Amino acid sequence: MKAKLKELKKSNIPLMIISTLLFLFYIFPFFLVLINSFKAKMEILSNPIALPKSINFDNFINAFNTMGYPSAITNSFIITTASLFLIIVFSSMLAYFLVRWDWKINKIIFMILVASMIIPFQALMIPFVNIYGSFNMLNSRLLLAVYYLGFGVSLATFMYHGFIKNIPLELEEAAKIDGATKLQVFWKIIFPILKPVTATIAILDVLWIWNDFLLPSLVLISKSMRTIPLSTFYFFGQYTSNYGQAMAALILAIIPVIIFYISMQDKIISGVIEGAGK
Amino acid sequence: MYNDNTFLAKLKSFSIFAMIPLLVFFAVVGIPFIFGLMMTFTDWTGFGQTINFTGLENYRVAFSDPDFWNSLKLTFKYVVYSVIITNVLAFTLALIVTSKIKAKNFFRAGFFTPNLIGGVILGFIWQFVFSRILIHAGEFMQIPFLSESWLVDPNKAFWALVIVGVWKNSGYMMLIYIAGLMGLPKSVMEAASIDGAGGLQKLLKIKLPLMIPSFTISLFLTLQRSFMVFDINISLTNGGPFKMTELITLHIYxxxxxxxxxxxxxxxxxxxxVIVAVIAVSQVSIMKKMEVEA
Structure with missing residues (x-):
């Protein structure tokens, strides 16, 4: 038994080395940014690989102020939560409608939604900007959330649709006999059952909307509305030669996502796996 | 099932449950799609302007733009390398974290991390790595290959884009392959072991054929993501040097x-x-035919 265990351990050593090297490839870039975020420019120029000589938060304070960090965080937070709220509320109701009302047109609507998922945003962005630009409907955080509903509704409806199909009708019948309205049946009985799908959609959409760059860069024009990816982009473009500050800005941009990841790691990973299967 | 009897009842149900999301979908996806198609045959650029039908002129201009062709060629090259390297690496990572290795959750979390962060930020991180860290390492260790920034040489800058794209996407695809490996029927794997199949044999003869559904999904996603890559392109090279690394979506932008x-x-x-849709749809339909039952 002991010999066998030893053998197992031995054969795992090369695998362990390969895994560790791969792990370094994935994580080391973040580590390099972190150590350089504490250094002054000269220290970075002379040796960007060494550990910082002292821990100095000047770069962070400067980056925090110049990139408008508090407002960027607030904007990202408002846009992400508002979009998520709209997507979850309206997609779940739409999916319920498409499943439970046996209209011919509902099958067509569902097919159009599914087919639309293959259209990349890049094929829509030019007319999108021209149309909503000429109606003065850009440069608003709440409208951006509505646009996210438009771009996100098809996938979310598709995922809810697959789940609602398998909910037995009996669950709803009793409530209907008791005189509940359709809306009550949906929110009191169906929506709670949808929780696992809702969690998956929430995770996928938070990662998408929080990190999205292209759509907000086209919609949000005022500086005061910039999200984290936008403010990082403009900051980096301007301060690219001030390495220490640029690295501190990147760390500030990463922190919220890392907190989110550490606090919900298992949920995020299972959410991504669930979502990818669709 | 609901059967609304009157037209009014039908209208009420529709307005409550479906109208808002469908209107928004139509406004955000439908209208731009229709106007986008119209734009390609006219000189229209926004509301309040006159529209003149121009036939295929816009397509002629597009096809006669050498930058468009160069960008398209470069994108194809990028897609081929990214799709292959990402999937080979992702499958390897999935095998590693489902093996008997210690601390596999730790490894899995690390491999997935780049995926959580926006492409713009990832591009800037690697811009620093390529333009500062590697040069320093190259000078320090006397490696001429690294002594000049990769981002000033068009060929090396292309590979920088591939590396960062693979680095970002492989963790995501790894999760898909992990799900596939965990879903392999235990009975089949045990039967293979009893019949004396070795590790490599099991991998090639059993795991790979049974995992075709995972490959279908992962290839579809990597194809789509590689064709549409934008954030990493604009932040890492911004198309430079001299527009030599301008991938197709950045070119269009x-x-x-x-x-x-x-x-x-x-x-x-x-x-x-159209290119992406044709490739993606044919890839999925070909691979669906290859699927086997356990």
């Missing part, structure tokens, strides 16, 4: 929003859409 060529830019966007 610059053509439309910097050079104001809306009509031909939109024609290029539609050409790209």
């Amino acid at each position: 610059n053509d439309a929003f910097l050079s104001q060529n809306f009509g031909s830019g939109q024609a290029k966007a539609f050409i790209l859409f």
Whole structure:
């Protein structure tokens, strides 16, 4: 038994080395940014690989102020939560409608939604900007959330649709006999059952909307509305030669996502796996 | 099932449950799609302007733009390398974290981390790595290959884009392959072991054929993501040096929003859409036929 265990351990050593090297490839870039975020420019120029000589938060304070960090965080937070709220509320109701009302047109609507998922945003962005630009409907955080509903509704409806199909009708019948309205049946009985799908959609959409760059860069024009990816982009473009500050800005941009990841790691990973299967 | 009897009842149900999301979907996806198609055949650029039908002029302009062809060729090259390397690496990572290795959750979390962060930020991180860290390491260790920034040489800058794209996407695809490996029927794997199949034999003869559904999904996603890559391109190289690393979506973006060529830019966007749709749909339908039952 002991010999066998030893053998197992031995054969795992090369695998362990390969895994560790791969792990370094994935994580080391973040580590390099972190150590350089504490250094002054000269220290970075002379040796960007060494550990910082002292821990100095000047770069962070400067980056925090110049990139408008508090407002960027607030904007990202408002846009992400508002979009998520709209997507979850309206997609779940739409999916319920498409499943439970046996209209011919509902099958067509569902097919159009599914087919639309293959259209990349890049094929829509030019007319999108021209149309909503000429109606003065850009440069608003709440409208951006509505646009996210438009771009996100098809996938979310598709995922809810697959789940609602398998909910037995009996669950709803009793409530209907008791005189509940359709809306009550949906929110009191169906929506709670949808929780696992809702969690998956929430995770996928938070990662998408929080990190999205292209759509907000086209919609949000005022500086005061910039999200984290936008403010990082403009900051980096301007301060690219001030390495220490640029690295501190990147760390500030990463922190919220890392907190989110550490606090919900298992949920995020299972959410991504669930979502990818669709 | 609900059967609304009157038209009014039907209308009420529809307005409560479906109208708002469908209206928004139509406004955000439907209208731009229709107008986008129209833009490619006219000189229309926004409301309040007169529209003149121009036939295939926008497509002619698009196809006669050498930058468009170069960008398209470069994108194809990028897609081929990214799709292959990402999937080979992702499958390897999945095998590692489902093996008997210690601390596999730790490894899995690390491999997945780049995926959580926006492409713009990832591009800037690697811009620093390529333009500062590698040069320093190259000088320090006397490696001429690294002594000049990768981002000033078009060929090396292309590979920098591939590396960062693979680095970002492989963790995501790894999760898909993990799900596939965990879903393999235990009975089949045990039967293979009893019959004396070795590790490599099991991998090639059993795991790979049974995992075709995972490959279908992962290839579909990597194809789509590699064709549409934008954030990493704009932040890592911004198309430089000399537009030599301008992938197709960045090319369309610059053509439309910097050079104001809306009509031909939109024609290029539609050409790209058709290319990606044809490739993705045929990939999925071919691979669906290859699936086997356990």
